[in-house]
Amino acid sequence: MLEPTPTEAIDLVGRFEAGQEIPERMRADVRLLSSLLGRVLRECGSPGLYDDVERLRVATIQAYTDESEAAFERATRIVESFSPARAQEIARAFTCYFHLVNLAEEHQRVRVLRERDGRPDRENATDSVAAAFVHLAAEVGDDTAIARLHALRFHPVFTAHPTEARRRAVSTSIRRLSALLGEHDASLQDGADRRRAQRRMLEEIDTLWRTAPLRPEKPSPTDEVRAVMAVFDETLYTAIPHVYRRVDDALQGPAAGSRTPVVRPFVRIGSWVGGDRDGNPFVTASTTRKAAAIASEHVLLGLSRTASRIGRGMTLDAGTTPPNARLIALWKRLRAEDEDEADAIAKRSPDEPHRRVMLAIANKIAATGRRDADLSYRDPEQLLADLRIVQESLAEAGAARHAYGHLQQLLWQVETFGFHLTELEVRQHSAVHARVLGELERGERSETADEVLEVFRTIGFLQQRYGRRAAGRYIVSFTRSADDLAAVYRLAEHAAAAGSPAPVLDVIPLFETFADLQAAPRILAEIVEHPAFVARLAETGRRLEVMLGYSDSSKDVGPVAANLALYEAQAEIAQWAQREGIELTLFHGRGGALGRGGGPANSAVLAQPPHSVDGRFKLTEQGEVIFARYGEPAIAMRHIDQVAAATLLASSPRIERRNRQAAERFHAVAETMDAASRARFHDLVKAPGFAPWFAQVTPMEELGLLALGSRPARRGLSVESLEDLRAIPWVFAWSQARINLAGWFGLGTALEAVGDEALLREAYRDWPLFRTMVDNVEMSLAKADARIARRYLALGDRDELASMILDELELTLSWVVRVSESSELLDSKPVLQRAVKMRSPYVDALSLLQIRALRTLREDAAAGAPADPDAQQLLLLSVSGVSAGLQNTG
Structure with a gap:
């Protein structure tokens, strides 16, 4: 041409x-x-x-x-x-x-x-x-709707998983x-x-x-903490109270801002950044302390500035706005704590009692940030009590707009963020706990054992310094039995034996693999009977949190069977919790990419089984997703509002009835899809030599050279089986190769096995889980490209595996278009369709550059020559570019 x-x-x-x-x-x-x-x-x-x-x-x-x-x-x-x-x-x-x-x-x-x-x-x-x-x-x-609104909770948890490709x-x-x-x-x-x-x-x-x-170079865990803090400083600190304000404005109409708000703070921000040590040797107890200190420093600085700004503007004369007795008493107490500062404030605020108190409160918050023991607030509850005195006094004096305006937003900020900002969570692998307990019982003390025990002492310290909400959730990955969770309490006892403060712990099982998901109800039944848990359940009013992993289950059995297994696990766990009188919170370990449970969160919430949400939704947010959803204030507010709305609506009788009836009606379809997709997926990934071939036809090995995050990309030195590989590079590598296999492989075979096109169209219309699955696959397919994929697959020498992937791609594309009754992919999502089409030829350019680099590197490896540094650099540059073009990595 x-x-x-x-x-x-x-x-x-x-x-x-x-x-x-x-x-x-x-x-x-x-x-x-x-x-x-x-x-x-x-x-x-x-x-x-x-x-x-x-x-x-x-x-x-x-x-x-x-x-x-x-x-x-x-x-x-x-x-x-x-x-x-x-x-x-x-x-x-x-x-x-x-x-x-x-x-x-x-x-x-x-x-x-x-x-x-x-x-x-x-x-x-x-x-x-x-x-x-x-x-x-x-x-x-x-009345019931108000009670559910007051109990509403949306809890995003920011993680440092390495999926943000740009600096x-x-x-x-x-x-x-x-x-x-x-x-x-x-x-x-x-x-x-x-x-x-x-x-x-x-x-x-x-x-x-x-x-x-x-x-x-790779960022340190502390660097990752500071990156997340940028999102708080620039967006979340002001965006979250603005969401509350919008809700209250809508519900109260013209009266909003002049009386007690209907809405209560429903967002909690969690973080694994600086706390997740599963497979990351660089996250230590010292790192966790630093992470908490950095977060507290940021929020206390924000709160002191906000209180000071409100105080400076509260120039309300005692004649027009007389203080009540409690405000007068509060001023006397604050003055006694710091007479010199109080005298200076009083001189600047003659006959302005509310202004005096607010400026003194701002000074006390600043002292808390400086860790001035004589002037500090003991905990956020003490600050809230003082702010409510100011609010009540203003309301009684007729200054309702001042009582429920900016001051209310400060109250919301303290209630949401406390003095800790993010609720720091610790995660560790069950095998580490078992190994350390074995050492302690044998009277040994390795460096690993010392570090594990120091983590518990650190949690106790953080709770004392920043409040109970600052830390306390302890997640056990690869939970296989109740003993895996009880081990955490036993280790905490060992740590406390040295005289350190005993932490209050909520131990959370994480069920990740397909087998673990199936065993979850049995393990949970053991947990609530275990002596280590009985007392804590009584203290919390029988509240229990359970985490479900989307990534490893998908890598185990493929995206279709994993989605169906996750739904079944949630349904069974929710039913069990109902029978046991347990207030259940399911914690969804979703990644940004579709192969790791990504996709629109609000539609996923509305597709959940009955009673699996009940007004509480918690999920992980990572890498590029954090900045895409929370980096810009207007988008952050929209995202929070949407997901919280779905969380509230998911417990409506209509939604729960719809989901239950759909699951019953299409149960046979689900069984057929599960068996067919799993068999097809295993045909591929269990083929002899699949893992080394996968590393050959994608930039999987080279991704480890990218300084994405502090966490290692794989568990071993090389990839001989998929068990050696973490879920993130599994997804990341397929997306770079423009195949996106982790997001769709097996669905075409599953739909073909059902075969009834009319029935599948009914399922797409009436079964929310199926519709969400098909829609997510559609997005994944839209970012794939068969012509580019062929060139990546040609880098390997397994034509039968390449053909299996390309045949499944064609089959899945054909069925998705027919089931959704579309003429082409993303017809029902024109904005997304336009974005994909506009980018595709430019992504193609980067993909061709990446293939050139990969071919050179593979030829060097075959000849036993050292890797060409120019080809390596081109590869890494192209990875960054393709990530920006596709807008998703792992």
Whole structure:
């Protein structure tokens, strides 16, 4: 195929972009950012870089739109013609482009959210907490709905699993660009302001281009803690109380902000960052202490600044707003604690009693952050008590707007975050506990044993310093029996024997593998009878938390059988909890990628078995998902509102009845799908030599060279079986190879085994679990590409395995389109469909660069030669770029 002329190339690109039906304002943003990037490439890149980028861009667009092998081969030849240095530059250029397109899409989402929130028909939706409450109240009555609203809990837990491929420096640059894009929007009517905004954007894109896209070394656990703190500082501290305010505004109407709010804080933020030591030798007891100290420092600084700001603005004269007796007594107590500061405050606030008290409270919070023992608050409850005195006094004086305005938001912040910010959770493998207990019983004390015992002492210390909520959940991965959990309590006793504070522990089983999920109900029945648990269950009012792992079960039996097994496990556990009178919280160990339980959380919540949610939803959030869902305030508020709404609505009689009836009606379909998909998956992964072949046809081995996170990517030195491999690189490697096998393999065979197309369409309409599964597979398939996949699979020498994957891909695609009654993938999700189509040819360019690098590395390995450093660098750059283009990794 001949290379198109410049005129033909412009026409081709124009037709492609016009066919994506991008909203006009977003199209303008993409054009602006792309043109600025082009200018940077011409100014700062090596000679001819911009022209080579454009040549490859046109070629991959032509290959994508023509779907001809000749066009694809021409793009491949262009990639092969580049020098090593030029190939690396081009990989960086396409990666920068994706960062800018992602930014434009996020900016458009924020626009849409703001427009949607302002529409008069917004109240009729069911995807906000306020609307969900109205729908629930219509079914169960106002009193019951209020009780359920008050008991509502959404509990995201941030983890440091290594799935964020871009550097923090890159993320920071993108955040600055986001602010500049907002300024550019605001300056559209002013030519001078617009030119200034564009000049600053050009400077920032220049910075982005010059910033090395790869981390020079792996982050430490403390680095990971500070990265998560950035999300708190920039978003969550203010976004979460704003969500509460929106709910209260919707439910109370004009009276909102002038009387006691209906809503109570329903978000709790958990963290494994600095606490998850399962397979991560770099997370120590010292790391956990540092993580808690950093989090506390951030939240106390925020609370003291907020209290000070409220205090400075509370210039309410005693004549118009007289203090009540409790406020006067509070001022006397605060003055006695720090007379010099109180006198200075009183001098600045003559006859302004509420202002005086708030400024003194702000000073006391700051002292807590400084760890000034004489002035500190003992715990968050003591601070809340003081703030409520101020609130009551204002309300009694008729200043209701002041009582329930900004002051209420500060109360919500203290109730949500306490002095700890994140509820730090510890996770460790059951085998470690068993080994250490064995040592202690034999009178041995290895370094591992000392470290494990120090963890328990650390938990006790954190509870004393920051409050009981600061730490105390202890997760046991690979729980196989009640003894695995009892071991935690026995170790805590050993640790306390040295005189350290005994921690209050809630020990949480984690069921991960397919076999463990099936055994979970039996193990739980043993747990509640075990002497180690009886007392703690009585203390908590028979509350129990159980964690379910999505990743390892999917790697065990494939995504279809794992999803069905997870549903069955949840249903049985929920029924057991109902019989035993236990208040159950299921903790969902979901990853960001579809192969690890990812996908829209709100639709997943509404598909859960009856009584498995009951107003409480807890899940892990990791890597790129943290920043995608919580990095921008408007998007964070929308996400929290949506998931909390689904959590509230999931317990409605209508939803529970629908899910129960669907599960019964389609039980035979589920059994057929389970058996067929599992057999097909095992045919692939249990084939002799599969694991080494998988490492050959994907960049799995090379992912370990990426400085993504502090945690090792695998358990052993090499991958001889899937058991050696963690779930994250399993998913990550398949996504890089544009196969996404972990998200869909086996579904085509499962649907073929059922065979009844009409029945499957009924299931898609009426069975929420099945619909969610098919929709998630559809998204996974949309990001796969058979032509690219063939080139990766050709790197290996197992044609029968490659054919099995490609045949299953074709079969699954065919059935998904028919079952969902679509003409092509993502027809029912036009925004996502547009995003995938717009990116695909550009991702293809990076994939071709990655294949070039992989082929060189495989040839070097076959010849026994050392790995080509240029090929390694190109591979790692392309991994970063493909991650940005696909917007998911592990």
